[in-house]
Amino acid sequence: MAYRSICNLGLLLVSAFATAAIAQPAPSDPNVVSGVAVVSSDPPKVTATWPASGAGIAPGVLVLKIVFDQPMTADQWSYAKAVASDYPDCLPTPRLLADRKTFALLCSTTAGKRYGVQINATNARGFVNVGDRRAPLFDLEFTTSNAEPLRTLKAAMKLAGLGELDMPVESLGSFISPATGVAPNR
DSSP states (O other): OHHHHHHHHHHHHHHHHHHHHHHSOOOSSTTEETTEEOOOSSOOOEEEEESOTTOEEOSEEEEEEEEESSOBOTTOOOEEEOTTSBOOEEOSOOEEOTTSSEEEEEEEEOTTOEEEEEESOSSSOOSBBTTOOBOOOEEEEEEEOSSOOBOOHHHHHHHTTOOGGGOSOSOOGGGSOOOTTOOOOO
């Protein structure tokens, strides 16, 4: 008799758990299952850049912007000099903006040059999405004119389509030219 009661209790418990599982509402976001985000299996792709590939821009302050099609990891990136081109003078670290898809890197350029930047050209980890998938190689080339140089970060951000909340750096630090007679922090 005790055995039969234990079996009936077991069946009752299994039935209760099954009913509870069926009664759960479907998640409102199809990419979230039981509180866990499901990440796309496709590698991330560059969807936009500033400057656009092949564009001609004014020299001076530049906010190099790379936009991906999916959320990215903030602490992994890879910028490299393209063959037969110059590389802009840039800070060592880009900033991932609030949309989690856009990286902004503060740079400066010189008039009358051809610049080339390769994204994920090295064998290092480079740009990866939140699912740990690496973006493929992307080449960005642009030229600078002999026009008056862009001298302010605010103007460079505006050209890159960025707002005040999209500041490309936490602190400008050594990027700002020191006063005359003061050694730079490099």
